[in-house]
Every structure is written in C-alpha cells, then in structure tokens.
Amino acid sequence: MLNRFGIILLCLFLLGACGVTKKTSGKLQNVGLLVPETVNDQVWGTKGFKGMLKIQSKFNVEVYYKEGMNSESVVERAVKEFDQKGVNLIFGHGSEYAEYFNKISKDYPKIHFVSFNGDAKNPNTTSLTFKAHAMGFFGGMVAAHMSKEQKVGVLAAYEWQPEIEGFYQGALAENKNAQVSIEYVGNWDDEKKAIQLVDRMMEKGVDVIYPAGDGFNVPVIERVKERGLYVIGYVSDQSDLGQSTVLTSTIQQVDKLYEKVAEQYNNGKLKAGNLSFDFEDNVITLGKYSPLVSKEFIKKINKQIQTYKQTGKLPQ
Incomplete structure (x- = not known):
C-alpha cells in the first residue's frame, strides 16, 4: 500500500537461543529507503527493498522504508521521521531524489543522502549511476546472435538511456547485417503504450526485443512469449518468466x-x-542464459565480458 511506513526487522532470534547481536562498529546507525511507487513491483522497487535486507543482515541495524514518495513535501516529512528514528543514511530510489536531497540535506548535516542518476551537489549527498552502455552492448550481441530474421528491437522508456546505443552497437558488432528497431514509450510505467509498440515491432518481423523499462518490461515479455519470440530481460534476471523466451538478462x-x-x-x-x-x-x-543459447556462444561472450572488465574495451 502506498504511503505506508514499513519497518523491516530481520534476524529475530529466540531469546534463549542466540542472545543479543551487537551492531557492527562504524558510522552506520540506521538506514532509510524512499521509493516513488512500491517495493512490490518485482523489478526496480523490489531490488531497492532487497538492498535494505542485505544491509540489515550485514550491519545489524534497523532499516526503514516509505513508499509513494513522489513529491518534495512528502519526502521532507519522511526525512524528518527517519531522522527521529536515528537514520543517518538515506537512499532515494530514483533520479528525482537528487534534486530533493540537494535542498533537504542542508538541514540534516549528520545524514548522508544517496540518490540515482542525478547530480549530487552537497557534501552529504551522493548520486549513483550504472554505466549501462556496456550492459546494453552485450545484450545486443546476444539478441543479434539469436535472431532468426536478423531483426532485433529496443523498446525503451527514454532516449537518454545509454543502454539503447549500447544495444545497437552490440547487435551490429555480432551481426553487421542486423536491423535494429528502436521505439520509445516516453514513460517507465505506460504498459498500454509499451504493448502497442511491441506489437508493431513484431508485426515488422522483429523477433528479439529488449524491453528497457522496468515498469513495463514484464507485461511486454508476456506479450512476446505469446508470439513464441524472444527477449533480453532488463534490470533483474527474468529467466523465471520463461527460459524459452528470455535469452538472458x-x-x-x-x-x-x-x-x-x-x-x-x-x-x-x-x-x-x-x-x-x-x-x-x-x-x-548478464543473467542466466536460455538453453536455446549455445554453450560455445556463451563461452565466447563471457570471455569478452571478462576482457571488458579488465581493459574497458568492447568487442569490435
């Protein structure tokens, strides 16, 4: 339920069995998470929630989360509550939080604020970014390798996503004759438009699709599965949606x-x-590979990923 305040208390031990576990020594006290929608979306929000579980388990601290944090006013109230709970590290699970935190952080110098894909400007703010170009590149290689029609496609949320160009380049690196279609939903969560666009792609003969939007990729994958075609999963390992459909993620x-x-x-x-x-x-x-992808190709691409990790150079 949106706007609920959740307290996650893990590792509850029976009093006579394990005793009391002390917190890990260091600066970290308690941790808070703000998400714009829900932690139950099975993709982006859920991953943030799982991150809190890892932190709670490793550092033996209390972690808190709030959903529906989609405006500056509600974020301000949440930060005030977190401060009262002894939180000194707050994660804002999206790009919108960078701007909010740049304003709010000045009033809370003892809290460190972490956001995604933004511009952190204050001494107690940090913004995290995934370098998604290479991620898309290797996804494009798999797509082009497995495309029977030599037609692959990206269904993205926004033009600025670096994985789009990466996918395009990776597809051509694997197969110079590959045709790459690109469509933009213009939103992370518009499932209706995403389905319309993926239908149009498939009508044009595209047989491997990269739904690069965590709010619509699950219904898109289900739609592609109905047609017996293939996808590259996005953000999470989505092989559980069908190993004969999801080539990798x-x-x-x-x-x-x-x-x-x-x-x-x-x-x-x-x-x-x-x-x-x-x-x-x-x-x-890259995630789990479909059994349809040959072991020889998997070995090849894993070697190329290792080379990239060591040298920063992508295959030509």
Whole structure:
C-alpha cells in the first residue's frame, strides 16, 4: 500500500537461543529507503527493498522504508521521521531524489543522502549511476546472435538511456547485417503504450526485443512469449518468466550496490558527488542464459565480458 511506513526487522532470534547481536562498529546507525511507487513491483522497487535486507543482515541495524514518495513535501516529512528514528543514511530510489536531497540535506548535516542518476551537489549527498552502455552492448550481441530474421528491437522508456546505443552497437558488432528497431514509450510505467509498440515491432518481423523499462518490461515479455519470440530481460534476471523466451538478462544489481555503499559509509569512505559503476565493480552482469543459447556462444561472450572488465574495451 502506498504511503505506508514499513519497518523491516530481520534476524529475530529466540531469546534463549542466540542472545543479543551487537551492531557492527562504524558510522552506520540506521538506514532509510524512499521509493516513488512500491517495493512490490518485482523489478526496480523490489531490488531497492532487497538492498535494505542485505544491509540489515550485514550491519545489524534497523532499516526503514516509505513508499509513494513522489513529491518534495512528502519526502521532507519522511526525512524528518527517519531522522527521529536515528537514520543517518538515506537512499532515494530514483533520479528525482537528487534534486530533493540537494535542498533537504542542508538541514540534516549528520545524514548522508544517496540518490540515482542525478547530480549530487552537497557534501552529504551522493548520486549513483550504472554505466549501462556496456550492459546494453552485450545484450545486443546476444539478441543479434539469436535472431532468426536478423531483426532485433529496443523498446525503451527514454532516449537518454545509454543502454539503447549500447544495444545497437552490440547487435551490429555480432551481426553487421542486423536491423535494429528502436521505439520509445516516453514513460517507465505506460504498459498500454509499451504493448502497442511491441506489437508493431513484431508485426515488422522483429523477433528479439529488449524491453528497457522496468515498469513495463514484464507485461511486454508476456506479450512476446505469446508470439513464441524472444527477449533480453532488463534490470533483474527474468529467466523465471520463461527460459524459452528470455535469452538472458542485463542485470543491475542494485541490492549489491546498496550494500557496497553502506559499507563505504560505515567505514567513512563514501564520497560525495556523482559515482558510476560498471561490470568491473561486479554490480552489472548478464543473467542466466536460455538453453536455446549455445554453450560455445556463451563461452565466447563471457570471455569478452571478462576482457571488458579488465581493459574497458568492447568487442569490435
């Protein structure tokens, strides 16, 4: 339910069995998470929630979350509540929080504010960004390799997404004759428009589709599955939606990144400003491969990913 205040208390031990566990020593006290919609979307919001679980488990701190945090006024109220709960690290699970935090953070110098894909301007603010170009590149390679019609497509939310150009380049690197269609939904969550666009793609003969929008990719995958065609999953490992449909997934391991950031903060090493992360940071990966993808190709692309992690160079 939106706007509810949730307290996650994990690792509850029976009093006679385990005793009391002390908090990990360091700067970290309690942690808060703000999400614009819900933690139950099974993609982006859920990953943020799982990140809180990892932090709670590792550092033995209390973690709090609030849903429906989609305006500056509600965020301000939530931050005030978090402060009263002894929270000193707050994650804003989206790009909109960077602007909010730049204003609010001045009033809470003892709290560090972390957002995504924004511009952090104050000493106690940090913005995280996934370098998604390479992620899209390797997804495009898989798509082009598996396309029977040599027609692949990206169904993206916005033009600025770096994984779009990455997918395009990766598809052509794998198959110079591949045709790449690109459509934009213009929103992360417009399922109706996304379905209309993916139908149009499939009518044009596109047989492998990359639905690069975490709010609409699940219904798009289900639609493609009905046609017996293929997809590259997005953000999460979506192989559970059908291994004969999902060839692989481009995974952004938000939960692992949140744990990494919490550890840096706990050790007094979290930098302010804008930080970016890629394959070499072990927070971006390709997911489980479909049995339809040959072992030879999987071996090839895994080797290329390893080379990229070591050199920063993508296949030509």
